[in-house]
Amino acid sequence: MASIEEEIKQEKKFGTEYEKAAVNIMFTSSWLYNINAGRMKKHGITPEQYNVLRILRGSYPKPLMLGSVTCRMVDKSSNATRLVEKLRQKGYVERELCETNRRQVDIMITEKGLALLTKIDNEAEEWINTLKGITKAEAQELNRILDKLRN
Amino acid sequence: MASIEEEIKQEKKFGTEYEKAAVNIMFTSSWLYNINAGRMKKHGITPEQYNVLRILRGSYPKPLMLGSVTCRMVDKSSNATRLVEKLRQKGYVERELCETNRRQVDIMITEKGLALLTKIDNEAEEWINTLKGITKAEAQELNRILDKLRN
């Protein structure tokens, strides 16, 4: 029986499922972030700083300018200047003014930074296991749907 | 369609589908958050403050103690004391020391707060459309997989 009341009710239910998904993504993100933060904390860095180090390892031994670091970050509006400064103080990255274009600053991960990443990666087993509550096929489906959601 | 690899300009492939999913969830969460923040900003509040107002509307006209607000929040470690204080200064909530238990503080949304939520809800069409890049079935599947991931 497809009464208009049911149609509207169903329409409302559609909306609910979508809003539920939005909240679910943000809630799960916060959950993942906190697990990750715990992993990093032992080593005195934050997930944001870890993200920057991963980006720099990706281009190693070529340095990256600050702007390139920013546009590769998960949270783009984060302030790369200050994150990089924190990492520099700990000796994990080096900053160098670019000679051909004095506006830009080249950033490169140090040996110490690479060693830290290796250490964290070697401890990643528990983290991977956390994610294995779903099957590989489900992970793929999840990636497909999230990519589609963002258009 | 911008895949997660393209969004963060990742040169090297993700280690596993699982790690890709974790980054994808966090990236999509940040994307959703920013859209939401734009919606709220016109009204001078943040998504976190909006979340608190929604929680308080849920129990209206019964007040909630601060601890109950905290445990209903998406980000539990956020500081309800300070968020509520911001909302109080804008006249959207009222604080009252509980007479039977002087340790606890009862919070209630005001008429002005309820009016603000109504206004924001009436503008939600664009937000809902943003989410409708996926089908209802995909939204359901997304919710199922995310719930399973968190066990």
Added chain:
DNA sequence: CTACAATAGTTGTATATACAAATAATGTAG
């Protein structure tokens, strides 16, 4: 060449998160 726009990065301010310590009121064991 000069004026102006564009680019690259830095800094300031408000907000929020993460976590620990402090305060204050209440409950409870001896």
Added chain:
DNA sequence: CTACATTATTTGTATATACAACTATTGTAG
């Protein structure tokens, strides 16, 4: 009743986000 634990909230400090304003350098139109 006193000492101590528990509960409820507040406060302090470090980090990060959001966004705008600012400095400095480079590119370019006239």
